[in-house]
Every structure is written in C-alpha cells, then in structure tokens.
Amino acid sequence: MDHVLSVKYRIDGNPKLNQFHSHEDFEIFMFHEGVCRYFVNNQIYDLEPGDILLISGLVLHRPNILEGTSYIRSHVHFHPDSILRTLEAVKAEKLLDMFQNQHCLIRSDNSAVLHSVDSVFNRMSEVSLSHTYKQAEKEWELHFLLAQLLVQISHLSRTDEAIQHVHSSIKMEHAEKIAVYIQENFSSYFTIADIADHLCFHKSYVSHVFKEMTGYTIMEYVMHTRLRHARYLLEAKAKMPIEEVAYESGFENASHFSRYFKGKLGISPKEYRKKRLEIFQIGHPSTRPRV
Numbered sequence: 292m293d294h295v296l297s298v299k300y301r302i303d304g305n306p307k308l309n310q311f312h313s314h315e316d317f318e319i320f321m322f323h324e325g326v327c328r329y330f331v332n333n334q335i336y337d338l339e340p341g342d343i344l345l346i347s348g349l350v351l352h353r354p355n356i357l358e359g360t361s362y363i364r365s366h367v368h369f370h371p372d373s374i375l376r377t378l379e380a381v382k383a384e385k386l387l388d389m390f391q392n393q394h395c396l397i398r399s400d401n402s403a404v405l406h407s408v409d410s411v412f413n414r415m416s417e418v419s420l421s422h423t424y425k426q427a428e429k430e431w432e433l434h435f436l437l438a439q440l441l442v443q444i445s446h447l448s449r450t451d452e453a454i455q456h457v458h459s460s461i462k463m464e465h466a467e468k469i470a471v472y473i474q475e476n477f478s479s480y481f482t483i484a485d486i487a488d489h490l491c492f493h494k495s496y497v498s499h500v501f502k503e504m505t506g507y508t509i510m511e512y513v514m515h516t517r518l519r520h521a522r523y524l525l526e527a528k529a530k531m532p533i534e535e536v537a538y539e540s541g542f543e544n545a546s547h548f549s550r551y552f553k554g555k556l557g558i559s560p561k562e563y564r565k566k567r568l569e570i571f572q573i574g575h576p577s578t579r580p581r582v
Contacts, residue, residue, distance in 0.1 A: 303363045321341075355507075
C-alpha cells in the first residue's frame with residue numbers, strides 16, 4: 292500500500308494509547324458508535340455517531356474512551372503532497388483548505404452523504420487489503436477514492452456546519468482554558484500553581500478537572516506539547532544547536548531533553564534531525580516540516 296496513505300474502516304476497541312500523539316499526516320476521522328470524548332489541540336469534543344474530525348499535521352490529539360463501551364471509528368492518514376497532483380489535475384487543490392485551521396469537527400444530519408462517506412471508507416479499506424491488485428493499481432485507486440472522500444466532506448462542510456464549539460459542561464470549558472494556558476506557555480517554566488493563579492482556580496481543582504475531562508495528566512500534555520515543538524525546530528531550523536532547541540521547547544537542559552526525546556522516539560535529537568534532513572534532501576514527499 293502507498294506508504295503515505297493508510298486507512299482503517301470501522302475498527303473497534305480501545306487503541307490503548309497511553310499518551311498524547313501527533314503525526315505529520317493529515318487525518319480524516321469518522322466516529323460511528325460508542326462513547327468518546329476527543330481532545331484535539333486545546334479543545335474537547337463529546338463525539339456523536341456520524342461526526343467527522345479533520346486533523347492537520349502535528350496537532351496533539353487523543354480519544355478519551357469510557358471503559359467497557361464501544362469505540363467504532365474509521366480513519367485515513369495521508370500526506371497532502373501525496374494527493375496534491377491528483378487534485379491539481381482537476382483544479383481541486385482547494386479541497387485541502389479544509390485542514391488550514393489545524394482541526395475541524397463536522398456534524399451533519401445528511402444521512403445520504405454520510406452514507407456515501409462511509410462507503411468510500413469501506414472501499415478504501417477493501418482496496419488496501421486486496422491481494423489481487425498490483426501495487427500501482429492500489430495506489431491509483433486509493434488516490435482517486437481519497438479525492439472522492441474529500442469532495443464528499445467538503446460538501447458536508449458547506450451545506451451543514453463545521454460546528455461552532457459549544458461546551459457541554461463548565462468543567463470542559465475549564466479544562467480547555469488549562470490547555471490554552473499550556474499551549475501559550477510551554478516554552479517557559481511554570482507550575483500547576485501558576486495555572487491555578489492565572490485562571491483563578493484552586494490548585495487541586497486544576498489537576499483534577501484536566502484529568503477528568505481529558506483522561507490525561509497536565510504533565511503528560513505539557514511534555515508532549517514540548518516534544519512536538521522540538522521535532523518541528525529540529526527539522527525547520529536545521530542549524531539551531533540542540534541546546535537551543537531544548538531551551539526554546541521548554542526543557543530544563545539539553546541532557547534532559549535528549550533523554551526524554553530518545554525515550555519517546557527511540558533515537559536521539561541529533562539522529563532524528565540527520566534522518567529527517569537526509570530524507571528531505573532526496574525529495575521525499577512526507578518530509579515537509581509543519582507546525
């Protein structure tokens with residue numbers, strides 16, 4: 292299968308992710324059934340069946356699944372450059388503009404179009420898993436199907452609504468304010484008490500409400516926000532010293548940064564930069580740095 296396009300259709304079960312994650316690909320996520328509170332960047336969504344999330348590269352996100360419930364979803368990951376020529380051929384490259392705002396939730400009651408979206412996901416999965424297609428044939432059809440999927444979702448985003456975010460509870464609103472504070476201050480040293488003082492919350496409430504609403508600790512979110520920024524700097528600013536990358540990303544020092552980075556990604560910051568820049572130099576489409 293195309294190494295810059297992957298698809299899963301109506302998979303169930305807890306993904307067992309024990310941390311926030313991000314990836315360079317764009318993601319189209321469709322929720323089918325279950326109970327899921329989805330945390331994307333600094334917003335929290337209580338998903339409903341048929342909801343579609345569009346997530347652009349390197350945005351921190353993770354589902355919070357209620358224990359013992361279903362979590363049925365479909366998703367496709369792709370790098371925009373992998374589909375760009377196909378879209379340009381029919382002057383449809385503007386379809387990628389839906390991802391400009393880092394993430395977007397589309398909620399629709401248009402059952403006909405939602406059924407079409409589901410059918411395209413299904414067909415993409417069938418092609419991906421087929422043993423009768425040649426590799427080139429798989430890539431051709433997957434790219435055409437992805438373009439069709441983008442058209443259907445664009446139609447939904449115009450005729451229905453890329454919904455205005457509404458908090459379902461005061462706790463959700465408070466958790467989002469905490470996430471915004473972290474997004475704006477991750478490069479500096481701060482404590483939970485600093486967050487509490489800034490938002491006029493009690494210190495213990497800050498930790499409790501963030502964990503309750505997102506399923507994750509404040510420290511997990513802080514560290515993954517710092518890691519995401521460090522990955523960006525390592526590639527986008529190739530001449531920036533590792534020590535400066537660590538400092539700009541909010542780590543205590545270069546040693547702590549290197550240990551944490553290798554523990555999460557399996558290679559050192561220096562090795563990561565070397566590998567990414569080498570790939571970029573030979574023109575691989577999936578190496579363009581994104582914030």
